[in-house]
Amino acid sequence: MLVSDFVFVCAALTQEPLQSIDFQRDVRPILSDKCFACHGPDAAARKADLRLDTREGALADLGGYVAVVPGGAEESELIYRITSEDRRELMPPPESGHSLTDEERATLRAWVDQGAEYAPHWSFVPVDSVLSPAVTEEWARDEIDSYVLHRMKMAGLDPQRDAVDEDWLRRVSFVLTGLPPTMELITGFPSELTRGQVVDQLLGSPHFGEHFAAQWMDIARYADTYGYQNDRERRVWPYRDWVIRAYNENLPYDDFVRWQLAGDMLPDPTLEQRIATAFQRLHRQTNEGGSVEEEFRVEYVSDRVHTMGTAFLGLTFECARCHDHRYDPISQVEYYQLSDYFDDIKESGLYSHFTNATPTPAMELPSERQSIAMADAEAAVAAAEAKLSEVLQDQHGLARVVPSDDVEVLFDFDTWSEDQVSLGVGAENAAARMEGFFKKVDGVRGSGIRLNGDEGIRFSGVGAWRRSDPFTVSMWLKLDGPIERAVLLHRSRAWHDAASQGWQLLIEDGRLTAALVHFWPGDMAMVRTFDPLPIGEWIEVQLAYDGSSNAYGMALSVNGESARVTVGENSLTRAIVGGGPGDPSFGARFRDRGFSQGVLDEVRFISGWPGPSWDPAVDLARADLRNARRNRDELRDEIPQLMVMRERAQPRASRFLDRGLYDSPKGPVGRAVPTALLGDVDQPKNRLELANWMLNRDHPLTARVEVDRLWRAVFGKGLMRTPENWGSQGELPTHPKLLDRLALDLMESGWDRKAMLRRIVLSRTFAQARVAFDDPSRAVDPESRYWSYYPDRRLTAEMVRDGALAHSGLLVRKIGGASVKPYQPAGLWQEKSGQVYHPSKGEGLYRRSLYTFWKRTSPPPSMMIFDAAKRDVCVVKRQETQTPLQVLVSWNDPQLVEASRMLATRMLRDSISLEKLGIELGFGPDHILSSLSAFFESEREAFAADLESASALLGVGDTPMPEDIDLAELAAMTIVCSTILSSDLYLLLP
């Protein structure tokens, strides 16, 4: 009933007198836009205790008066206030900048008089099965056409004539593959191929997936760099290639959504399912020095929520981050309940400044060769481990307390010279240097040392260990009091700025902590003593590590007693040696808190397994094991990684953030979906269940949003003209019933997107011609909201370049792989960040624009000028503008000039006339290009008299100049082709 009630948006368009008021169509847009900000869902912003977004609220007794009295406009305070002539009483208040038109006042009055009925917002109501209108005209080919024609007739419009075959072919080819039709299609259609066969060929082309992936990149905010100011490169293109495959293999949309949101949580997830989850890690990330880690981590979680909302549901959840949503029924609590689903991965708010570690969670993407080599290497490690335990029998545990007479290097702090400290043992190999302040104090034996926490002791000659190296370190400490955090001994460059890569001994919350870290917090092994360290007495603390990369191979002891420990993390998989410097230090670390609240003595380092084995067989087995591990680790370090999602074992229980501020956390809010949005269900417990909730047959938005996206891909405009907002402030769809019909069909087809696209492009609606600017139908239907003609559409940034490459024959039709760097004006990266852009050589210059390296802080300029999205945040609709800067790209981008030259070369070599070229470019057999033949002739003459200019022009671009063609002729034809590719003939979709 609901859906049928608000179908006829056209009433407003055609200015019919308002007879029967429809809340959805007539009233909600006024209330939402003009009243909800103060009288809507946001309780905190609500004035006078009045809410108008629910009928209950509108009818509530406000202390002797009522805002809305159904059937009684005169008694209704609302009507009185919106018509008051007293500025102090008038609503909306004049100073708000909002005001109602007379028509809007009349609408509200009529609505109240007619009973002030409310209805839930249309897009929050499940898709109902709808009957198509009975249309008997021969014109309609598909049910789509029946809906469209029905509405056209009601508005007194007739469909536009069909586009001519050449135009239809060029249009459908760009729409489905982003490329012009191939010669095979041009010659085969319509004589040998039906429209259906053409469409099947296009949908089956690998370029289909590329083209739809290119559109998805805006939504996924895909970029080859992290964003924010330093904007380093990251390797995430395997995700992009997955998207291409998903489209080409026609992965059903439900899986497309489910994998990206929660592929990692599927039972036994495949590689592909895990790669898909990179979708949620593609947000910007920072490594700016001094940033507060938690501030940015919270930002990333929020980005996932906003992207999920915009991409799949068309809602603006971001509006509820700091306060209740002003327009839609989404409270701030609900925002954080939703955000909780996305908060449970081991990620850091900062990526590593000093190393190139992939931020965790990350997955490995080994090549086949690497997989085989890894399996062999793992087997070798297992065999060496078995061998060692066999020869050890019961001699030693693997990690154990090391007797204090085992020493490799000992710093005893007993004798001094300038800033050098003496070595008790091992002086020939190692040294220590004071970085700054130190004070000689009484030690546990002889003298010890006190530091200031900012400057420490830098050792050299010892301690540059890999994770396959067993080692032991120990020291004597006397703590002044309880210590919240202090860096003791470590080999690492920095804390957040290097994600702690290295090995480290710290005091945290008074306890001794030891960690081997590749990337904090998701790729490391960490143990912590159960008891706090004793205070005010000399204690000896020690870490012994067995080279296993395992937290259970790390033993802590205090005063010679093995300490009870908790394992904080056990996920170390990769190198711990990055970031430099290679030497350990004590008592201070870059931008971290050092050791100032205590004194130090007797620092020991031991490389290798602690203690003699008294048995050559054990020594041999140990050496073999270490080599096996080292070999495996080296192989593993070479395997590329990809940021993905991986759920923590222990949920974090994220919290409500007052005003959205990371440093104002309140209580945990648990997990739930918004009540107003299919909220009456068993609450999803995790991301996977959340994805399934979105894909529920009764979910009101998921299918509508996707089917509208497909429609928009075909027509350039959607049934929903505000795809970025399906909430109260969004528009109503042009054809709500049609939208629902298609949404339903999409779901019932098993979310088959290719089938839906096939249907839409084969509709008569799609087949219509464009219309001239002065065509009378523009007066009635200026934006083609009735779909009474094919909307005006310009080639996208990708199509402009890819189309030219295709026509010229330069296009390299290779699918997938690392991003490439085509021509770009020199210096653009350098002037912003000092980095240098090195253009690709060879085929990298001629790949489709989907593969162009995307640097967020300096995106490819020619694409940006043609309105590409910036990829900072999720964007579902691009701007469409025309500027002189676009003209300059068409004229002078070497890519397009070179493409013109190669197109010209092809013409002259293969004797393609201008007429034939017109056909090849899909402009039809109209001889439209023949007007250029005189131009060609005059340019040829001009170049013949100025061969220097000819060869200068032909020298643009890396492709060698052909030697078999007359220079003047080729240059002139290049000029002709450049003129064609700059013209609206090329740049407008027919």
Add this chain to the structure above:
Amino acid sequence: MIPPRFLDRRDFLRRTLGGSLLVPTLSPGTAPLAGLLGRPKDGLHHAAKAKRVIYLFQSGGPSQLETFDYKPLLNERNGEQLPDSVRQGQRLTGMSGNQTSLPLAGAQFDFAQYGESGAWVSELLPHTAKIVDKLCIVRSMYTEAINHDPAITFFLTGSQIAGRPSMGAWLSYALGSMTQDLPSFVVLVTQGKGGQPLYARLWGAGFLPARYQGVQLRAGTDPVLYLENVPGIDRERRRRMLDAQAELQGLDPGGDTAMAKEELAYRMQESVPEVADLSDEPKETFALYGEDARKPGTYAANALMARRLLERGVRFVQLFHQGWDQHGSLPGAIRTQCRETDQASAALVQDLEQRGMLDDTLVVWGGEFGRTNYSQGKLTANNYGRDHHPRCFSMWMAGGGIKPGTIYGETDPFGYNITAHPVHVHDLQATLLHLLGIDHERLIWKYQGRRFRLTDVHGHVMQPLLA
């Protein structure tokens, strides 16, 4: 069923051009979007004091303590710890937040009072010191962000979150262009500086139509991307290509509005190099701006170029000068920064005044935040660094509608907190818009169903700064 082709294709093409889509960036006036939500409809919200803006953005966060905010107490207590009573538990960055010692650092430069206003200016800014009576110096600026990227994004777009339109884009949208031949919003970056990176988003259009974004004029032969014709195409040939295109599209060569963007591009190819070519400037100009101004891409050359752009009708010029982020070795580095910028900044104000343009041109000088009164890293006899400090910093403004010779706002003797007349970033933005005849609460763009403003839901026009 398919009707015969009833329209000649070229005729059809012609008739589908020139339609609603064709809105060239550079068209003067405000026609294209007039009447859209929130934009000043017929002209402005109120009478404008300024028609144009030059914003001299000092990127990295210049230290207020070495420039305009004189704090002798820091010299007296040099090396002592920052008292907790001053810091009041406020957050520090992760760069110095874990330092065990936060020693106060006095500026190692002499200050003196200048002009009738008696403004304190350090010895690093001798040229600026001479024009203090033309300036309004605000010593009580504050912001919300403590790291560069969020802070500079906040300053220039009104939000720490990426994706909002920049100040210049808002102005282009609100005011339209005064020139047919040049972009309305131009960005100039000092070349070869390094330091904290810049990004296109700082002059982007956000969710406003892309035509409002700033156009960066670069030093060298190709000041606007793709402006220079490729080799082998000279101006005459380009003209012939344009005419051939018009004919191809069934239009009258040279005359048809459907070729407006092509014609504008063609004009820009002439007008932009002309403005970038400083050879017609007399010797006196270089005496005023400094010899540096002869070298393309320097701050001085950009300042001079800014004046030339304004003369030709450009509405908003934004200069960026990187390198003010002195966490360590501040004394040496800030000396260099000041030497690169002081003379040209002052020259620009004087030059505009001499040309009678200062009255309706607003000049703004400042960075994204200030610097701490304590030393980041080790304080030695002649060296120290300063960390980011969002709680107070200094800026200056001059010209169009600004009260000259004004010193506004105060900080405590430690130079840490504001004690009088705080000015928030949104206040500065509101004031700037006000001077241009725009009510910052009414300049709005509806996106995703929400009305967005440069000043979000904040900002007050700072009346005391106005003439």
